[in-house]
Amino acid sequence: MRFLAITLIVHRPDPVTGVRTSTYDRFREVLDSAVLAEELGFDGFGVGERHERPFLSSAPAVVLSHxxxxxxxxxxxxxxxxxxxxxxxxxxxxYATLDHLSGGRLDLMVGKGNGAAQRELFQVTPEDQWERNAESYEVFRRIWRQDRVTADTRFRPPLTDAEVWPRPYQRPVRVWHGSATSKESVDLAARYGDPLFSANVTHPMEPYAELVRHYRERWEHYGRDPADIAVGAGSAGLCVTSTSQEALDLYRPVFESNLAFYREAGLPVVFETLEDFVARSSALIGSPEQVIDKVHRYHEQFGHSVLHVPADAGGLPGNRHRDSLELFQSEVAPVLRRDIPDPPFPWAPVLAAPGPVAGPLPAPVPADR
Known part of the structure; x- marks a missing residue:
């Protein structure tokens, strides 16, 4: 099994202290989280994309390049x-530029996104968003694979024998399809033989498990080998401590503050108590043994080989979040790596272009030196 740390770069007051950092400091936190994730042995670091409050993740290619x-x-x-x-x-x-700068370390998750404000910003309607997503992915996929592309598109000017630069480093980049609620994304992934990543963070297990089952059915419908399927899944929270009671005590202020925020914002509340949240959501809150058991229970339904956990403290004291990540990597991850297979493809650049791999560019010198 492989493990990712992911951030959506939420920028709102800390759910416990009420303090909101500056935009500059919030971005520094993201960069520090990425460096820490690599130091601790995580396999991947992810940045979301949102174009509305309270997120700062409108330019993930820029953040990931840094x-x-x-x-x-x-x-x-x-x-x-x-x-x-x-x-x-x-x-x-x-993303082709980012892939070159990173030495072929890019994996993409794609999806239609959600949120009325960002749809309005880009003049996308609920009625056409699925068609836009499918068309954009098909064009994107062809550009990555073909030196010249002709495409009779609806939602952007048509392409006629078009060249797009730079040409790719990975041939091709691996693309995962993010799925939260819809069978359209699931079918698109199965149709092209791409891996699926279940959001798995808002509701109990079953609706997500149903979509994963549908993905497997559609995969076989398109004549593909089930052995080639790769599924990833998210987690709604992380707090790993030596005992379950310590984890509950530490996470309770975070949960109660988030619950108050959802109610004040008029957002749906799925889990009314922390105990229900721990029992029925995908949150990994408890002792290492409890977290291992929970991932196994989800694996029985999803068959997933990649798991993401929150990169951000999310209201936990920074040192306690780091302790949780360290305990996850030292006591949880080794057991899951042993028990659950990796995805059915190398965790490495995909068919990299010929020639030596020079590696990413050197780290920039801080401005205050």
């Missing part, structure tokens, strides 16, 4: 690239 300069090994993920909002040509240019 992360690439500060790290050497960890793979870089988008979570997710909202192709329904983007010009696929421009998206390709950004």
């Amino acid at each position: 992360v690439a300069a500060l790290t050497r090994r960890i793979r870089l993920f988008t979570a997710v690239t909202t192709l329904s909002l983007l010009d696929p040509v421009r998206a390709y240019e950004d």
Whole structure:
């Protein structure tokens, strides 16, 4: 099994202290989290994409390029690239550049995205967002594989024998399809033989497990070998401590503050108590043994080989969040790596272009030196 640390770069007051950092400091926290994830042995670091409050993740290619300069090994993920909002040509240019700068460490998760404010910002409607997502992905996929592309598109100017630069480093980049609620994303992934990543963070297990089952059915419908399936899954929170009671005591202020925030914002509340949240959500809160058991229970339903956990403290004291990540890597991850297989493909650049791999660019010198 492989493990990712992921951030959506939420920028709102700390759910416990009420203090909100500056935008500059919030970005520094993200960079520090990425460096820490590599130091602790995580396999990937992901940055989401949102174009509305309270997120600062509108430019994941830029953030991940900086992360690439500060790290050497960890793979870089988008979570997710909202192709329904983007010009696929421009998206390709950004991510092909990032892939070269990182030495072929890029994995993409793509999806339609959600949120009324960002749909309005990009003039995308609920009625056409799925068609936009599918068209953008198909064009993006072809550009990555073909030197010249002709495409009769609906949602951007058509392409006629078009060249797009730079040409790719990975041939091709691996693309995961993010899925939260819809069978459209699941079917798109199965149709093209791409891996699936279940959001798995808002509701109990069953609706997500149903989508994963549908993905497997559609995979076989398209004549593909079930042995080639790869599924990833998210987690709604992380707090690993030596005992379950300590984890509950530590996480309770975070949960209660988030619950108050959801109610004040008029957002749906799925889990009314911390105990219900720990029992029925994908949150990994408890002792190492409890967390291992929970991942196994989810694996029985999902068959997933990649798991993401929150990169951000999310209201936990910073040192306690680091302790939790360290305990996860020292006592949880080794057991899961032993018990659950890796994805059915190498965790490495995909068919990298010929020639020596020089590695990413050196880290920039801080401005105050």
